[in-house]
Amino acid sequence: MAIRRILIANRGEIAARVIRTCKTLGIETVLAASEVDLHSLPARLADRTLCIGPARPAESYLRVDTIVQAALGVEADAIHPGYGFLSERAALARLCEEEGVTFIGPTSAQIDAVGDKLHARDEAAAAGVPIAPGGPVGTVGEAMVLGREIGAPLLLKAVGGGGGRGMKFVERVEDLPDAFALAAAEAGAAFGDARVYLERFVRHGRHVEVQILGDGKGGVVHLGERDCSVQRRYQKLIEETPAPVLSDELRSRIHAAGVRFAERLSYRGAGTVEFLVDLERDAFYFLEMNARIQVEHPVTEAVTGVDLVAEQISIAEERRLRLAAKDIRREGSAIECRINAEDPARDFHPSPGTVHAVVWPAGEGIRVDTHIVSGAHVPPFYDSLMAKIIVHGADRSSALERLRLAISQTHVEGVATNLSFHAEVLADPEFERGGVDTSYVPRFLQRRRLPQESYADG
Amino acid sequence: MTLTAKDVAEIMRLLEESSFDSLSLEMDGVKLKFQRGSAPAMPPAPDPPALAAPGAAAVASPAKPKTQIKPATEPGLAEVACPLLGIFYRAPKPGEQPFVEVGSKVGEDTVIGIVEVMKLMNSVRAGVKGEVVEILCNNGALVEYGQILLRVRLEA
Numbered sequence: 001m002a003i004r005r006i007l008i009a010n011r012g013e014i015a016a017r018v019i020r021t022c023k024t025l026g027i028e029t030v031l032a033a034s035e036v037d038l039h040s041l042p043a044r045l046a047d048r049t050l051c052i053g054p055a056r057p058a059e060s061y062l063r064v065d066t067i068v069q070a071a072l073g074v075e076a077d078a079i080h081p082g083y084g085f086l087s088e089r090a091a092l093a094r095l096c097e098e099e100g101v102t103f104i105g106p107t108s109a110q111i112d113a114v115g116d117k118l119h120a121r122d123e124a125a126a127a128g129v130p131i132a133p134g135g136p137v138g139t140v141g142e143a144m145v146l147g148r149e150i151g152a153p154l155l156l157k158a159v160g161g162g163g164g165r166g167m168k169f170v171e172r173v174e175d176l177p178d179a180f181a182l183a184a185a186e187a188g189a190a191f192g193d194a195r196v197y198l199e200r201f202v203r204h205g206r207h208v209e210v211q212i213l214g215d216g217k218g219g220v221v222h223l224g225e226r227d228c229s230v231q232r233r234y235q236k237l238i239e240e241t242p243a244p245v246l247s248d249e250l251r252s253r254i255h256a257a258g259v260r261f262a263e264r265l266s267y268r269g270a271g272t273v274e275f276l277v278d279l280e281r282d283a284f285y286f287l288e289m290n291a292r293i294q295v296e297h298p299v300t301e302a303v304t305g306v307d308l309v310a311e312q313i314s315i316a317e318e319r320r321l322r323l324a325a326k327d328i329r330r331e332g333s334a335i336e337c338r339i340n341a342e343d344p345a346r347d348f349h350p351s352p353g354t355v356h357a358v359v360w361p362a363g364e365g366i367r368v369d370t371h372i373v374s375g376a377h378v379p380p381f382y383d384s385l386m387a388k389i390i391v392h393g394a395d396r397s398s399a400l401e402r403l404r405l406a407i408s409q410t411h412v413e414g415v416a417t418n419l420s421f422h423a424e425v426l427a428d429p430e431f432e433r434g435g436v437d438t439s440y441v442p443r444f445l446q447r448r449r450l451p452q453e454s455y456a457d458g
Numbered sequence: 459m460t461l462t463a464k465d466v467a468e469i470m471r472l473l474e475e476s477s478f479d480s481l482s483l484e485m486d487g488v489k490l491k492f493q494r495g496s497a498p499a500m501p502p503a504p505d506p507p508a509l510a511a512p513g514a515a516a517v518a519s520p521a522k523p524k525t526q527i528k529p530a531t532e533p534g535l536a537e538v539a540c541p542l543l544g545i546f547y548r549a550p551k552p553g554e555q556p557f558v559e560v561g562s563k564v565g566e567d568t569v570i571g572i573v574e575v576m577k578l579m580n581s582v583r584a585g586v587k588g589e590v591v592e593i594l595c596n597n598g599a600l601v602e603y604g605q606i607l608l609r610v611r612l613e614a
Binding site: 035050051052053054060065066068069070073074095 | 575602
């Protein structure tokens with residue numbers, strides 16, 4: 001079944017990104033936009049824009065019925081959900097299935113399977129994918145027994161959480177009773193599901209994830225890994241591929257684990273299997289699967305030359321995978337910086353407003369995915385991502401050099417950005433060595449607050 | 459290939475029925491641009507036969523969308539904007555009289571149409587008091603949030 005018209009149920013840079021691929025494929029695009037996004041760059045790029053509601057996401061981008069009605073109303077063959085918003089809501093995939101609209105993503109059953117983090121953990125175990133020691137805990141008593149068995153420190157995680165949400169750190173086993181009560185209550189309030197599970201807390205871990213494509217007919221390939229350890233409060237800021245300072249043996253095992261997990265689900269679409277690499281034990285554990293295109297997908301595209309959105313569309317057209325493992329070659333090194341409207345001087349406080357002037361970098365090996373042009377608005381209702389600057393080089397050091405130059409060429413007026421933070425991290429010897437763990441950013445920020453440390457000026 | 463007068467009429471009809479505002483066409487060196495006029499989009503002609511929401515009478519949505527009123531360019535006129543995206547129906551059931559016609563008197567709570575969102579029928583109220591002077595949306599058409607449905611001459 002050929003897709004001729006796609007409704008894009010998203011905004012910002014990813015909407016512009018999806019439209020770009022649709023244009024190259026000759027597919028018509030209809031953008032479902034909120035009132036404040038009617039004059040955005042994606043609205044100008046799309047063949048048609050529909051106003052789906054007011055700015056507040058709950059009244060526009062998060063309305064499943066409105067999105068499907070819009071798709072039916074314009075006779076779109078398919079809906080591309082982007083990331084965030086409704087991309088991992090089984091309800092949208094299910095309504096699409098009922099109404100005969102193609103959902104560009106996994107089946108509703110697959111979204112359910114990976115959305116329940118405990119279920120996903122069980123699937124991982126069944127697929128022979130390593131999971132961190134732990135398990136479900138229904139009572140304080142159970143938590144204490146399991147907690148003593150695993151040993152502190154521990155993490156209490158909400159079954160309905162994910163992406164860093166709904167987690168509680170437990171330093172000592174004695175702290176478990178209080179933490180358990182709080183975690184269950186918070187999980188119930190935030191996700192409507194009070195179930196929690198306990199896992200070993202990995203003190204020095206790296207976030208390494210595997211890009212997967214599956215055709216839903218059993219075919220699964222991986223397109224290598226991405227290291228996303230440069231995070232602040234679970235928000236990724238810099239991502240790169242290949243993961244630096246990782247043995248080829250461990251790298252291959254991580255790839256194979258990602259493929260096994262997706263094969264177990266007979267996964268359809270683009271997805272990412274996330275792992276935590278335990279540096280102290282030289283082991284890795286399954287974290288979760290993200291059943292959508294990810295923000296950081298361009299670094300994978302840079303080294304493989306594969307257009308992941310085009311592959312998503314091809315899979316949605318019920319084709320078998322067009323790429324075999326032997327066809328996927330990864331060349332060089334790619335790094336991405338997320339440019340957010342956040343002020344590092346004010347604890348990364350969001351800084352919405354109007355961008356009076358902007359200059360994005362350009363040149364060999366530089367790609368900028370953005371919806372921000374001079375005069376664009378950064379509304380306060382949505383996330384603060386303004387652009388992704390992606391560089392590709394023959395190796396990590398040349399990519400890094402290119403990225404430093406690209407960041408220095410970038411100029412944004414009107415809103416505060418985290419550009420200075422990126423410039424400092426890229427100049428930091430620890431980051432330059434590669435292989436930092438997920439506690440790097442807080443440590444880095446702490447270090448640069450100390451006046452005697454002056455390297456941060458460099 | 460050239461365009462006949464009949465072709466042009468057909469294109470204009472298609473544009474009229476679509477919810478697009480303009481159409482640009484370029485072929486064999488001929489450039490044509492069609493645009494909906496600012497003049498009344500539809501003459502107050504008799505409505506097409508199938509003129510209502512499919513199924514039973516309108517079911518009010520649990521969360522009542524609030525009608526937006528926009529001041530029109532001409533003083534004394536108000537524009538009634540659509541409070542949500544969906545399919546617009548002018549009558550409660552097929553075959554029944556439309557809720558309002560040009561010339562109808564409306565009050566703030568007068569139902570002027572129904573917007574269907576995935577089989578859920580939402581009544582749209584005028585939100586102003588006055589007389590309907592223009593109806594800007596076809597029966598059964600996709601309407602967007604904020605799209606102008608009616609113009610109403612406000613009652614002093």
